[in-house]
Amino acid sequence: MSRKLPQVPPEITALVPYKPGKPIEELERELGISGAIKLASNENPLGPSPRALEAMHAALTNLHRYPDGAGFALRQALAARFKVGFGQTCIGNGSDEIIEFLARAYIRPGQMALAARPSFLMYSKLVQVAGGRLVETPLDADYRIDLKAMLAAITPETRLVFINNPDNPAGTAVSRRQLGEFLDRVPEGVLVVLDEAYIDFASDPEVAQGVDFLDHPTPVVVMRTFSKIAGLAGLRIGFALGPEEVINAFDRVRQPFNTSSVAQAGALAALGDDEFVARTRELVWRGLQDFYRCFDELGLFYLPSQANFVLVKVGQNAPAVADALLRRGVIVREMTSYGLPEFLRISVGLDAENARFIKEFQAILKG
Ligand SMILES: Cc1ncc(COP(=O)(O)O)c(C=O)c1O
Known part of the structure; x- marks a missing residue:
């Protein structure tokens, strides 16, 4: 290549590539181990x-045709x-793509979107790609x-x-009453996006369900x-x-x-898979309860979760603990990129995987 x-x-140069959790195969290759688990x-x-x-198996025979x-x-x-x-429904290549639709359709240079901090990292990236700016209000x-802080912003x-809602990475959730009061006060010309990637894991019946607010005078999109x-x-x-x-x-x-x-065939069938x-x-x-017991025993602060992961405060050595877990073949999420360097986020795995995390985590912290 000789031409410029x-x-x-x-x-665009200023954007930082998204850093996903390390794939199991990559970790095993790097450390020369096998049997690693990813939480x-x-x-x-x-x-x-x-x-x-x-x-999806049945749909494969039709792959020579374009999708609907x-x-x-x-x-x-x-x-x-x-x-x-x-006409009120739409599908996307992951809900990530829906965030992209929102940014492309509604954000022009100089315009703004609002989210909590820390929150899901894709909001800021996709709003910036569209030339806009994401303003963030800290969690309370x-x-x-903090819906009051959001209103003020x-x-x-x-x-x-x-x-x-529930929030990634906190695992906390907004209640029906809180969301209703918030929506009542949102000014004209703003679209409220309820990202419910984890709503199916919420165990608290008070957690707001976006579908109950689709008729609210404030326009709402549920993802x-x-x-x-x-x-x-x-x-x-x-x-x-x-x-x-x-x-x-x-x-x-x-x-x-x-x-x-x-993907359409798989999603359609999954929608009916209540079992x-x-x-x-x-x-x-069950996995969350096992984690809570472990953290209680170790005297660690954690946030009871409405999602399929839990955020636990390990302290200044959290990145080192994450690294030590990696070396023992347990991948968890270190939270520096979310601005929470003292925390780790652990996704719930199979019972045996959770038990392995707990054993290694206890050994590292006690050792
Ligand atoms: C809060 C939140 N929203 C959206 C997504 C995107 O999910 P997907 O693009 O896989 O549908 C994720 C994925 O981790 C998420 O945590």
């Missing part, structure tokens, strides 16, 4: 929904399930999303407000994913429910075949 490339604009990416340890697997770009069957099922109109003293330039509860993170499919006008805007900015036919959902929830709730 066009310059990458400085606002770092909030995945479903049970594997994919069996119904989804079956439907409108996602008709899946969107019809979503509309029936959540009692909304077909109880590590909950809304300006005439604010287009989107992201509320991650959910098949990555977590349905065990389909590798398939890349999520969905959104919201006002038809918003879904129309998404249709204008998205690729025509943004989700694959196999798998129940089994996943039970596993997660």
